[in-house]
Amino acid sequence: MHAFVFRLLLTLLCALCGATASAQSTPAASTLAVALFAQARALENGEGVARDPLTAATLYCEAARQGNADAQYNLAWMYANGRGVARHDGVAAFFFKAAAEQGIAVAQRNLATLGDVAPEMPECMRAPEPEPVPPAPVVVEVMTPVDYSLIAPKKIYDLVHKLSPRFNIEPQLALAIIAAESNFDAAAVSPKNARGLMQLIPETSERFNVGNAFDPTQNIRGGLSYLRWLLSYFEGDVALVAAAYNAGEGTVDRYKGVPPYQETHNYVQRILRTFGAKQHPFEPKVTRPSPLLRR
Structure with missing residues (x-):
């Protein structure tokens, strides 16, 4: 004005x-x-x-x-x-x-x-758009890494351990995401048309060259590629990476942190608890950092 x-x-x-x-x-x-x-x-x-x-x-x-x-x-x-x-x-x-x-x-x-x-x-x-609600902090009191060798099907567990190092992703994080997304069901389909083990939506599959999202190997490769990108974008902040995997990186940027959605908060808490750490190594050269991390 x-x-x-x-x-x-x-x-x-x-x-x-x-x-x-x-x-x-x-x-x-x-x-x-x-x-x-x-x-x-x-x-x-x-x-x-x-x-x-x-x-x-x-x-x-x-x-x-x-x-x-x-x-x-x-x-x-x-x-x-x-x-x-x-x-x-x-x-x-x-x-x-x-x-x-x-x-x-x-x-x-x-x-x-x-x-x-x-x-x-x-x-x-036109009425002015409301300001985004500031994100509430995600508090996780106890972090206890889950032993996925006792939970995951052996074929999927072994496949994750085989592929994760190629993307510089700790297998524990990939397994935590798979458990939260599909509970290790390679045929899972969400109401939003997310598919397979790591619940890739068609746009993400196309972005990371996944031809068949129901194929465990292709799906895990696509999910690991996305995780590697998110880790670089959010500089290894697992809470932000998990929030972005659940709600989209654009939503995290818009709210300048974990969005105020109960589903996303629960998801982030689950990943932090089962992965067992707040930070993960990242590759700075994969992409530029998120605007909310730039100083």
């Missing part, structure tokens, strides 16, 4: 504090919308202030977003006539329609003059 507009909104909010305290029956948002409309109209027409139609349009839109019909009509008129803003019949139709629905008859007539124009909502009417 333009600095002037921000200061103006702040001034209006402060000025309204007393008014809303003495008029409990009037919602604060409605009162603010009226004040925004009055200031916008003054700026549009240069009444006591320098004429500034762009700022007027910004204030009109804020008042319109709070349901002020007069602001909706005036802004529609500005867009319909290209007064102070670029002409846009779709936006004009949007605001004329909104004003008409609140009982402004002339808005309905003006809407009819635009003809068969589809209303188009401008960006200023």
Whole structure:
């Protein structure tokens, strides 16, 4: 938002504090919308202030977003006539329609003059996206590596121990992921179409050249390739690697840590417990580190 507009909104909010305290029956948002409309109209027409139609349009839109019909009509008129803003019949139709629905008859007539124009909502009417919830720390009190030789089918256990060193992955981490993902079922398919032992979605299979995700050898190779990439991307942080394997590296980046999903928290705790360590060696040359690790 333009600095002037921000200061103006702040001034209006402060000025309204007393008014809303003495008029409990009037919602604060409605009162603010009226004040925004009055200031916008003054700026549009240069009444006591320098004429500034762009700022007027910004204030009109804020008042319109709070349901002020007069602001909706005036802004529609500005867009319909290209007064102070670029002409846009779709936006004009949007605001004329909104004003008409609140009982402004002339808005309905003006809407009819635009003809068969589809209303188009401008960006200023869209509610701002909520800030991502900061991730809660993942706390694991006891780490006890699992002896997968007692749990995993011998064929899969041996295959993991054969392939893991080629990708510089500790077999214990790969086995922990397989246990959590498929419980060693090579034919497993998730509701999201993740397949095989390491539950590779089609995009990951394609990314790491896996032709048949149900083939144990191909699946493990693809999963190990992905783990090697994630370990490099998150510089060996097992919690972040596990979170990314479960929810995607993009989600971890967006939340700047383990996402606030119960499923992902449980998954991360399980991997940390059964792998038995918070860090894993990584290869820096595989990829650049995640933005959340860059200093």
